[in-house]
Amino acid sequence: MSSRHPDPRQLPDLLEVSQTLGTTLNLRTALQRVLAILEENHGTLSGIIVLRDDEAGDLAVEAASGGTTNARTRYRMGEGITGRVVQSGRPVIVPRVSREPLFLDRTQVFRRSRENELSYICVPIRAERRTVGALGAALPYSRDRGYEQEAQFLGVVGSMVGQAVRVHHLVEAERKRLLDENTKLRQELTERYDLRNIVGASRAMQQVYEQVAQVAPSNTTVLLRGESGTGKELVAHALHYSSPRAKKPFVKVSCAALPETLVESELFGYEPGAFTDARSQKKGRFELAHGGTLFLDEIGELSPAIQIKLLRVLQEREIERLGSVDSIKVDVRLVAATNKDLEEAVRQGTFREDLFYRLNVFGIFLPPLRERKTDISLLADHFVEKYAAGQGKDVRRIATSAIDLLMSYHWPGNVRELENCIERALLVCEGGAIHAHHLPPSLQTAEVSGTLPRQSLKDALAAHEKDLVLDALKSARGNRARAARLLHTTERIIGYAVRKHGLDPSRFK
Ligand SMILES: Nc1ncnc2c1ncn2[C@@H]1O[C@H](COP(=O)(O)OP(=O)(O)OP(=O)(O)O)[C@@H](O)[C@H]1O
Ligand SMILES: [Mg+2]
Numbered sequence: 001m002s003s004r005h006p007d008p009r010q011l012p013d014l015l016e017v018s019q020t021l022g023t024t025l026n027l028r029t030a031l032q033r034v035l036a037i038l039e040e041n042h043g044t045l046s047g048i049i050v051l052r053d054d055e056a057g058d059l060a061v062e063a064a065s066g067g068t069t070n071a072r073t074r075y076r077m078g079e080g081i082t083g084r085v086v087q088s089g090r091p092v093i094v095p096r097v098s099r100e101p102l103f104l105d106r107t108q109v110f111r112r113s114r115e116n117e118l119s120y121i122c123v124p125i126r127a128e129r130r131t132v133g134a135l136g137a138a139l140p141y142s143r144d145r146g147y148e149q150e151a152q153f154l155g156v157v158g159s160m161v162g163q164a165v166r167v168h169h170l171v172e173a174e175r176k177r178l179l180d181e182n183t184k185l186r187q188e189l190t191e192r193y194d195l196r197n198i199v200g201a202s203r204a205m206q207q208v209y210e211q212v213a214q215v216a217p218s219n220t221t222v223l224l225r226g227e228s229g230t231g232k233e234l235v236a237h238a239l240h241y242s243s244p245r246a247k248k249p250f251v252k253v254s255c256a257a258l259p260e261t262l263v264e265s266e267l268f269g270y271e272p273g274a275f276t277d278a279r280s281q282k283k284g285r286f287e288l289a290h291g292g293t294l295f296l297d298e299i300g301e302l303s304p305a306i307q308i309k310l311l312r313v314l315q316e317r318e319i320e321r322l323g324s325v326d327s328i329k330v331d332v333r334l335v336a337a338t339n340k341d342l343e344e345a346v347r348q349g350t351f352r353e354d355l356f357y358r359l360n361v362f363g364i365f366l367p368p369l370r371e372r373k374t375d376i377s378l379l380a381d382h383f384v385e386k387y388a389a390g391q392g393k394d395v396r397r398i399a400t401s402a403i404d405l406l407m408s409y410h411w412p413g414n415v416r417e418l419e420n421c422i423e424r425a426l427l428v429c430e431g432g433a434i435h436a437h438h439l440p441p442s443l444q445t446a447e448v449s450g451t452l453p454r455q456s457l458k459d460a461l462a463a464h465e466k467d468l469v470l471d472a473l474k475s476a477r478g479n480r481a482r483a484a485r486l487l488h489t490t491e492r493i494i495g496y497a498v499r500k501h502g503l504d505p506s507r508f509k
Pocket of ligand 2: 233
């Protein structure tokens with residue numbers, strides 16, 4: 001009765017097995033289902049699938065049917081028929097188990113069966129040229145059974161299972177890689193948005209740190225206010241990453257960047273058919289932020305229609321997707337930010353008063369940079385450090401002349417403008433320090449804003465010369481010859497400048 005091909009009558013079973021393995025995501029569920037198919041369509045009395053557990057060095061039962069075995073049962077390598085099949089990679093056919101001492105009947109199928117005699121067939125499961133497990137099945141004994149063909153059929157099922165195991169291993173490995181990467185990225189984010197990365201020692205900033213520390217552990221809604229570029233988004237991140245929600249998502253919605261119709265579907269999501277283009281379901285940002293923090297940036301830009309909807313969500317902590325009548329509970333901590341004068345907007349009637357109060361439960365005000373001048377040089381140093389390495393520059397200092405200029409500017413764009421200004425200065429800077437002339441023209445013409453004293457060309461040049469010589473002397477630790485080399489000039493010229501500007505090189509030793 002031997003044949004090279006499975007009986008064509010068995011093809012529907014094989015098709016069903018392959019469909020099950022191909023469509024079920026959970027491997028155990030799929031394997032259990034394969035055994036059920038064998039039982040229902042093929043008359044097996046019991047079935048078992050074991051897979052190698054490489055870590056434990058033994059075999060674990062992944063699926064079992066018809067007997068008493070459960071998924072916790074384990075086999076040693078080489079133990080019983082199943083263990084032998086995995087070890088040898090060859091099928092074993094036992095026509096009459098009553099005559100086979102190796103048959104352990106771990107599944108107790110024989111003892112419990114009403115049949116007088118059972119047959120047992122066990123085939124290897126192979127994946128990537130290696131035996132990774134075994135598939136065993138008990139059948140009622142029958143003298144006319146074509147055992148070879150039976151084993152061949154189970155062999156085909158075994159190789160399909162092997163494919164599924166291989167895919168499962170690949171997916172698992174990829175999942176693990178993604179999880180590891182996710183943990184690493186999350187760690188990076190946590191570090192990046194750590195409170196310690198917010199620079200500033202001014203009284204005003206200390207108050208901000210205190211407020212963040214106070215409110216971060218709670219679920220209180222926070223409203224961040226302050227001019228553009230003062231660090232509202234930075235603080236929103238810090239709030240999230242120093243809160244108990246840190247391991248859950250931080251989701252941002254930029255209210256100004258989206259047209260009104262989109263804001264709504266972005267926030268709340270939609271169901272298929274909610275509007276003409278809505279083919280599939282889409283989760284809104286509220287749902288995506290579940291368990292975490294939702295950051296509503298530029299909240300002052302919300303249209304009145306959305307303001308009402310947002311108010312409702314804040315009151316009921318429930319959302320409805322567009323085109324749906326079911327409410328979904330959302331657990332979200334809300335942080336909102338604006339550079340608008342919301343009180344004025346309330347007076348003008350463009351911002352709802354009730355929403356304003358709901359949002360402004362805990363307000364944090366980020367002071368403009370011009371009101372905390374002591375932070376300017378700290379921030380400037382911070383940005384030099386942040387960008388110098390990235391640009392491959394070995395710039396360590398900001399010359400006094402440049403600091404003076406930075407201090408006298410009024411910074412309408414606040415910290416963002418300072419950051420851009422330092423980044424640009426590093427680009428054009430060729431030495432080891434940033435000088436006044438590396439700073440953008442907007443700062444040079446600060447006299448327009450009345451913040452710089454009028455200077456003649458002669459005075460400006462002299463000031464610049466003094467700066468350069470001072471820097472060189474600092475770098476050369478007061479050594480005039482080395483300072484001269486740094487400036488591509490002679491020691492005599494340096495000596496002249498030292499006298500002219502009343503410098504004391506011994507200070508830098
Ligand atoms: N205290 C600070 N320490 C370090 N970096 C800061 C600080 N404040 C702001 N920054 C940096 O300045 C830039 C602008 O900050 P952020 O985007 O948070 O400002 P914003 O208040 O949200 O501005 P806008 O209202 O224009 O959106 C960012 O690159 C941020 O990292
Ligand atoms: Mg912002």
